[in-house]
Amino acid sequence: MIVRIMGEGQVRLADSHFAELNKLDDELLAEMESGDEDGFRRTLHALLDKVRELGTPLPDDSLEPSELILPTPDATLEEVRHLLTDEGLIPG
């Protein structure tokens, strides 16, 4: 599966790693919904580190669609919340 870290690029991850990542991802969602900014930041960094550690980076000029997308490491809770609304940060 291909995962994009916004602002960094894409990595290819074996499906076997997803159980581990899922846990962090669910934690991240819970922290986002409860507004726990500190927890959110800690979990986001842990998740990004794990993805970088387990994944193989794709070259910049590859045109593979990302199945999963992760926010940029310095994204705030508010920005991510905004990204996940219907309107999102992308116009149109």
Next chain:
Amino acid sequence: MSGVMKRMGMIFRAKANQALDRAEDPRETLDYSYQKQLELLQKVRRGVADVATSRKRLELQLNQLQGQSAKLEDQGRKALALGREDLAREALSRRAALQQQVTDLETQHQTLQGEEEKLTLAAQRLQAKVDAFRTKKETIKATYTAAQAQTRIGEAFSGISEEMGDVGLAIQRAEDKTAQLQARAGAIDELLASGALDDPSGMAKDDIQAELDRLSGGTDVELELQRMKAELAGGPAPQAIEGGAGQNQNHQQQDTPRFDKQ
């Protein structure tokens, strides 16, 4: 998976599909998408240029302030030589205030430099994507045109129903959609990720810090005064003043221009 990763992926895909559904001819869609990507790239490049301009402006201000600072130090020395300690004190006080501004500007300069590097990287990455997409787009368009011609020949030759042709076109359209989606998702999130330009100068200070800065500025002035007096007297500097002399050395180092990259 229902966490942030999945939801973000779904939203990006939904946006890409919305853009696709509005267009009729897949070839036009591809060209349109390419145009859009070029516009995005242009925006990122403008962002880089804006940040670089701000950085240059800060460098000019820094040079000016350092020039003024050196001038005030010189004035202080002259005033002391003429026995006008009050004037010397005034000159050195002003110089201390200027040094504080220099420190603030240097922090801003570092922040801007970081942003500039980040944006430059994003622009390079986006450029690679756009180039790759252009090649892919032309290939897909050529394949699509060929598929259309083949369909027409096939229909004329065997008189078969349009249904077969439609199947071919549907496959082609699906391929185009995929390419469009890939490129758009890539371009959009690179752009989003590059928009980290907010508040490079958020440097508010509280009252206590301002007071502490003012006090330490005053101490500097006293030390400078003593140092200058010692210089004028021509005798060896007392112990407490040697620290001041060391400090002066630092100032001199600071006063030399350090942004030679224009």
